[in-house]
Amino acid sequence: MDVTINGERRQVAPGTTVTEVVRSLTRAERGVAVALNDEVVPRAEWARTAVAADDRVDVLTAVQGG
């Protein structure tokens, strides 16, 4: 199925979880937030939250600058 990850259309297997999406993008899960359809998914729910067709997933990285 197709989903949009960080603005790009990508194919993922049905049942793919937020955790799996993050792992496909970065080695580090620390310092990362994930918005699923414009709503941040709390870390504890990543593993049990599956993405659905046409979902929009944004993987955000914490930045420290000020």
Next chain:
Amino acid sequence: MSLPPLVEPAAELTVDEVRRYSRHLIIPDVGMDGQKRLKNAKVLVVGAGGLGSPALLYLAAAGVGTLGIIDFDVVDESNLQRQVIHGQSDLGKPKAESARESVEEINPYVKVILHKERLESDNALEIFAGYDLILDGTDNFATRYLVNDAAVLLNKPYVWGSIYRFDGQVSVFWNEYGPNYRDLYPEPPPPGMVPSCAEGGVLGVLCAAVGSVMVNEAIKLITGIGETLVGRLMIYDALEMTWRTVKVRKDPEGEPITELIDYESFCGTVSEEAQEAASGSTITARELKEKMDNGEDFHLVDVREKNEYEIVSIPGSVLIPKGEFLSGEAFAKLPQDKQVILHCKSGGRSAEALAALKSAGFSDAVHVGGGVLAWVANIDPSLPTY
């Protein structure tokens, strides 16, 4: 989220203040009541740097009665590209003092309180206690988690902004009404994973965009108008020129914050692997110069990024960015029969690359403590720094 005003109104505005704030007073949503609340407000700005500069200038102009400034640093030339509260004549001056002078010039009715110290676990609660609202414009993860936890423990709201290159993120964290920073980012990225502005750069004007949103939120919180960013994260992309907001909610399984901790160790500024690799395998810039002068045969590798290499480099060094050490790509480019010496800007990244290099079997490799900055300071002060 719409919230009650954070601050009670001051008894009155003087005639001078009415004249000064007239463009606020004639906005129905602000009016006399809102301006009196601003006058009574005590706002602490953590960091008089990129975000602190526009934030302090606009908070002062808006008539916030008491402004606290906490910064232990001094004004450096490389700050002036974005830290507009400081100027050429402020070079070398404590940022807190330089910021106070600008604030007083903009609005003499503002009372300024200076905290010329580093915000630490042992002073944060005492300092925060004197303020209604905090603005976080610091430049490192350790202080950001400290600000968050102290604000949660004191049940105070704070406006959070962070920037990197062309990207900005802003939110309002107030544990009583919504999520806090740890609900968004439970822990910082691994050390060395996300560069600071000093390492990765930042577009100067980005500070104005993000800093002005921070002040906008501060004014709304103080006066109780509008929909605040409590429960929302705002994301700015200056290249695409988009502002987006995403909802943030409390993590039901998040660890409760019960006390302040050791934030340097929580954020691990340098990873344990890097510390271990660097221990006993660090040479000084002077030792590197001696090796050169003695004609020793070694391979000097600069692990910074190309842009940084173009600004200044140590003679004879070749560029292989740190990422190639972490991915393993770098090893094939290195000689097996010579000692490899790594360096970066100040010694952090080269220690990480050294850890990867040593585990790949380059056991006699070393890195230069203090990096190219130490080279410029001790060997060739004619070179530029950044």
